[in-house]
Amino acid sequence: xxxxxxxxxxxxxxxxxxxxxxxxEKPITIIVPSKAGGSTDTTARLFIxxxxxxxxxxxxxxxxxxxxxxxxxxxxxxxxxxxxxTIGMIFTTQVVAHIVAKRARYTLDSFHIMxxxxxxxxxIAVPAKSPIKNLKDFxxxxxxxxxxxxxxxxxxDDFIAAKKFELLTGVxxxxxxxxxxxxxxxxxxxxxxxxxxxxxxxxxxxxxAGKARIIAILADKRSEILPDVKTAAEQGYPxxxxxxxxxxxxxxxxxxxxxxxxxxxQKVNHDADFAAACDKGVLFRLPMxxxxxxxxxxxxxxxxxxxxxxxxx
Amino acid sequence: xxxxxxxELLTPVSLLAIFIGTTSGIIVGGMPGLTxxxxxxxxxxxxxxxxxxxxxxxxxxxxxxxxxxGSIPAILLRTxxxxxxxxxxxxxxxxxxxxxxxxxxxxxxxxxxxxxxFSAFILLxxxxxxxxxxxxxxxxxxxxxALLGLAGIVSMAEDESRLVKALISGLLGLVMAVVGTDxxxxxxxxxxxxxxxxxxxxxxxxxxxxxxxxxxxxxTGEAGxxxxxEPQLDRLxxxxxxxxxxxxxxxxxxxxTIIGILPGEGATIAAFVSYNIARRRSKKPxxxxxxNPEGIAAAEAGNNGCVGGSLVPTxxxxxxxxxxxxxxxxxLLIHGLIPGPELFTRYGVTTYAFILSLFIANxxxxxxxxxxxxxxxxxxxxxxxxxxxxxxxxxxxGSYAMNNSxxxxxxxxxxxxxxxxxxxxxxxxxxxxxxxxxxxxxxxGFAQALIMGHGSYAIFFNRPQAVILWxxxxxxxxxxxxxxxxxxxxxxxxx
Amino acid sequence: MTRRxxxxxxxxxxxxxxxxxxxxxxxxxxxxxxxxARYVRFLGLALGFFSLLELGLWFRKGAAVKAEKLAxxxxxxxxxxxxxxxxxxxxxxxxxxxxxxxxxxxxxAMLLLGARKPLTIVLTTGGVLxxxxxxFARLLAVPLPAGTLF
Numbered sequence: 001x002x003x004x005x006x007x008x009x010x011x012x013x014x015x016x017x018x019x020x021x022x023x024x025e026k027p028i029t030i031i032v033p034s035k036a037g038g039s040t041d042t043t044a045r046l047f048i049x050x051x052x053x054x055x056x057x058x059x060x061x062x063x064x065x066x067x068x069x070x071x072x073x074x075x076x077x078x079x080x081x082x083x084x085x086t087i088g089m090i091f092t093t094q095v096v097a098h099i100v101a102k103r104a105r106y107t108l109d110s111f112h113i114m115x116x117x118x119x120x121x122x123x124i125a126v127p128a129k130s131p132i133k134n135l136k137d138f139x140x141x142x143x144x145x146x147x148x149x150x151x152x153x154x155x156x157d158d159f160i161a162a163k164k165f166e167l168l169t170g171v172x173x174x175x176x177x178x179x180x181x182x183x184x185x186x187x188x189x190x191x192x193x194x195x196x197x198x199x200x201x202x203x204x205x206x207x208x209a210g211k212a213r214i215i216a217i218l219a220d221k222r223s224e225i226l227p228d229v230k231t232a233a234e235q236g237y238p239x240x241x242x243x244x245x246x247x248x249x250x251x252x253x254x255x256x257x258x259x260x261x262x263x264x265x266q267k268v269n270h271d272a273d274f275a276a277a278c279d280k281g282v283l284f285r286l287p288m289x290x291x292x293x294x295x296x297x298x299x300x301x302x303x304x305x306x307x308x309x310x311x312x313x
Numbered sequence: 314x315x316x317x318x319x320x321e322l323l324t325p326v327s328l329l330a331i332f333i334g335t336t337s338g339i340i341v342g343g344m345p346g347l348t349x350x351x352x353x354x355x356x357x358x359x360x361x362x363x364x365x366x367x368x369x370x371x372x373x374x375x376x377x378x379x380x381x382x383g384s385i386p387a388i389l390l391r392t393x394x395x396x397x398x399x400x401x402x403x404x405x406x407x408x409x410x411x412x413x414x415x416x417x418x419x420x421x422x423x424x425x426x427x428x429x430x431f432s433a434f435i436l437l438x439x440x441x442x443x444x445x446x447x448x449x450x451x452x453x454x455x456x457x458x459a460l461l462g463l464a465g466i467v468s469m470a471e472d473e474s475r476l477v478k479a480l481i482s483g484l485l486g487l488v489m490a491v492v493g494t495d496x497x498x499x500x501x502x503x504x505x506x507x508x509x510x511x512x513x514x515x516x517x518x519x520x521x522x523x524x525x526x527x528x529x530x531x532x533t534g535e536a537g538x539x540x541x542x543e544p545q546l547d548r549l550x551x552x553x554x555x556x557x558x559x560x561x562x563x564x565x566x567x568x569x570t571i572i573g574i575l576p577g578e579g580a581t582i583a584a585f586v587s588y589n590i591a592r593r594r595s596k597k598p599x600x601x602x603x604x605n606p607e608g609i610a611a612a613e614a615g616n617n618g619c620v621g622g623s624l625v626p627t628x629x630x631x632x633x634x635x636x637x638x639x640x641x642x643x644x645l646l647i648h649g650l651i652p653g654p655e656l657f658t659r660y661g662v663t664t665y666a667f668i669l670s671l672f673i674a675n676x677x678x679x680x681x682x683x684x685x686x687x688x689x690x691x692x693x694x695x696x697x698x699x700x701x702x703x704x705x706x707x708x709x710x711g712s713y714a715m716n717n718s719x720x721x722x723x724x725x726x727x728x729x730x731x732x733x734x735x736x737x738x739x740x741x742x743x744x745x746x747x748x749x750x751x752x753x754x755x756x757x758g759f760a761q762a763l764i765m766g767h768g769s770y771a772i773f774f775n776r777p778q779a780v781i782l783w784x785x786x787x788x789x790x791x792x793x794x795x796x797x798x799x800x801x802x803x804x805x806x807x808x
Numbered sequence: 809m810t811r812r813x814x815x816x817x818x819x820x821x822x823x824x825x826x827x828x829x830x831x832x833x834x835x836x837x838x839x840x841x842x843x844x845a846r847y848v849r850f851l852g853l854a855l856g857f858f859s860l861l862e863l864g865l866w867f868r869k870g871a872a873v874k875a876e877k878l879a880x881x882x883x884x885x886x887x888x889x890x891x892x893x894x895x896x897x898x899x900x901x902x903x904x905x906x907x908x909x910x911x912x913x914x915x916x917a918m919l920l921l922g923a924r925k926p927l928t929i930v931l932t933t934g935g936v937l938x939x940x941x942x943x944f945a946r947l948l949a950v951p952l953p954a955g956t957l958f
Binding site for chain 1: 350351353354355357358361447448449450451452494496497498499500501508509511512576577626630631632633636639640641642643644646647648649651652653654655716717718753757761764765767
């Protein structure tokens with residue numbers, strides 16, 4: 001029985017082995033700052049599946065750290081031991097909104113940005129029974145009386161989109177923060193609110209089924225899955241906003257390891273099977289390299305800062 | 314189409330998938346900290362290697378199994394494996410202490426089976442119809458639903474001193490639930506700068522502390538085992554089902570299915586609400602809290618009723634009924650199975666096969682549960698010197714695993730100690746838990762409804778669905794208050 | 809401490825909590841003064857009201873109730889011993905890692921609670937850890953607390 005004890009101790013010691021030359025030689029943890037089953041989580045799981053093709057010997061473990069708008073997860077990535085065995089995902093606008101709101105214990109410099117993978121453009125949706133058919137109606141109605149519009153929490157991509165829209169058109173919404181897209185969907189489908197700012201993937205099925213109406217997509221071009229929905233710019237309101245989901249590593253990881261990881265992200269981003277799986281699962285790819293994504297994030301942060309300074313939350 | 318679905322279902326691979334799913338669901342549900350949500354998410358990539366249907370069957374099995382599995386440690390160790398099993402622990406554990414754990418397990422599995430079957434039937438027959446009902450609920454109704462749940466606090470108390478203490482306990486729960494991010498302004502409040510508290514005091518660790526850890530600490534005083542007095546192995550093995558559990562089961566199934574259909578964290582609330590209604594309608598309400606099988610029956614039928622119920626809006630509208638259903642929805646989407654009418658026409662074979670598999674999953678856990686109950690029940694006879702450390706370890710691990718947070722472990726430990734003090738001074742843990750669960754729903758519903766009504770309180774009264782909820786709340790509140798008042802009068806007459 | 813004294817102490821504590829809670833809502837942003845701040849104020853008021861009511865009941869009962877000692881623990885040594893062990897165990901998880909910390913915690917707690925047979929202790933410890941390794945780490949890939957020592 002002493003032997004069992006010994007065996008257990010050896011087992012315990014063997015686990016957190018140290019990083020050595022042939023990276024990766026132990027499982028790589030991917031921190032997903034959201035609950036299991038969401039679209040960020042699904043992205044990570046699809047990524048792992050595709051990554052195995054290029055790194056057949058590597059093992060990946062997903063660690064879901066949900067809640068607080070991703071902040072807990074982002075902090076965990078920034079704080080992780082920089083040995084290359086912990087990487088993570090970020091999503092916008094939350095990742096910069098927390099910095100702007102001065103509650104984050106990280107900055108963009110805490111991360112090495114590996115690249116972006118997915119996006120999810122913002123949309124404006126109204127209940128199916130609503131008389132509002134397009135953005136013009138919408139702005140008119142909003143000027144006539146204060147419309148109740150649901151967003152997913154303060155500082156989220158929906159919230160920034162709504163603020164951008166307010167800034168451009170001069171209307172003022174009666175904003176209703178919710179605890180997530182599920183609530184927004186239920187409120188739109190049940191007709192409890194006048195409109196909702198949310199992501200395309202969250203409502204496209206309901207739009208197709210005629211249970212809700214998407215009146216505008218806040219992107220540069222129309223979406224392939226909903227070609228009938230006009231962009232906001234087409235309707236004369238040039239507002240664009242999208243949510244991105246990319247990969248990062250702690251900033252201090254060894255340069256050689258980072259180069260390997262960057263390469264992997266790019267390979268997966270352009271993998272045909274990965275693309276096919278994304279299309280099937282209604283995830284919209286937006287491949288960006290590390291430097292590109294970093295620039296995007298910095299711009300976004302400046303933009304969010306502007307809204308925060310006007311009206312802090 | 315249903316015949317075709319059955320044909321797909323009755324292949325060895327499909328049946329094996331359901332069996333494996335259900336069994337692992339029971340294990341996952343039985344371990345505090347492991348959730349069905351986690352298991353379903355883990356299965357998403359697995360489903361790529363398999364046929365989409367096989368993957369779905371696995372997920373469905375996990376969901377059904379986990380909802381039942383949570384009741385096993387709740388009954389035997391007062392350690393709810395899932396939050397939805399808390400109400401079960403209130404009645405099941407006292408039975409275990411009396412050496413009747415086997416009976417409690419049997420009642421729980423039968424009630425779970427009935428609740429699961431009923432809700433699956435509802436899902437199969439009337440899903441699209443009921444989905445519109447789910448949409449009737451807006452913020453004001455969610456606020457009232459929370460009030461309805463809180464009304465249960467009053468029925469948990471027997472006399473006026475107990476009542477005041479129960480109300481204080483409920484308020485304490487509500488106050489605890491306020492910690493975190495303000496749902497409307499996004500402001501942080503009472504978090505003391507701890508990131509782990511930004512989302513509020515995590516619910517499962519608090520539960521594990523208040524039920525499991527406090528119980529283990531108290532058990533240090535017992536030399537033998539959980540069972541007080543002579544353990545009767547015979548009785549443990551084959552005590553027949555008690556009469557009169559049919560009614561609470563039927564009641565729990567209906568309440569569970571209805572609450573399950575409403576998007577949001579339904580199962581815990583469903584279990585508590587059915588438990589309270591059963592308590593109100595029982596002929597022996599005085600036995601509640603001391604090990605009444607009727608309570609287990611109502612609670613378990615209630616939380617399993619949520620399974621089918623929560624899938625109604627998930628499959629028809631793409632609005633997940635709870636977090637497990639949300640993960641399941643992720644699994645559907647990844648295979649291009651997009652919720653909506655098409656799911657019942659174009660992909661009908663897969664969808665109906667999935668729904669029908671829920672029935673099989675229920676049968677599987679019924680058989681497994683009945684067969685294993687006597688063996689599980691023996692856990693209650695383990696000497697405390699071994700049992701306590703092991704349960705403590707799982708409690709700590711469970712608190713951690715929920716959010717991967719060390720802070721959560723300490724929340725559990727503090728709650729454990731506080732629970733002992735509060736209980737010894739006559740406060741009610743059940744009421745506190747109820748406040749903690751319902752707090753966020755009440756606050757968000759209240760604030761959102763006011764935004765929706767542009768600041769006017771009329772919104773709580775001028776919608777027909779809200780008026781119906783007010784009536785139910787009154788029905789639940791008035792009789793116990795009258796009873797307490799009468800009892801008080803009688804006492805002062807005799808004095 | 810008697811049970812009645814403990815009750816008094818708790819009720820006073822709740823009363824203070826109620827006052828603090830009520831007063832804290834002044835710091836809420838103006839946008840939510842009529843929504844969430846009002847909800848929290850209501851909680852504070854209700855908690856204060858019922859705590860006062862219960863205090864009233866407490867005084868009315870007076871000395872009629874016999875002084876019953878508040879026994880938090882039946883066997884204080886084991887009770888507090890286990891609690892301290894739990895705290896130390898939880899705190900050591902991030903240093904020593906899950907397996908090592910658990911391999912120390914389980915036997916110690918068993919010894920404390922009166923288990924004396926070495927074989928049972930080792931077998932139970934080993935069995936539990938093996939089970940966790942297989943189910944949590946292998947099958948479900950749940951991340952367990954990792955240590956920084958190694």
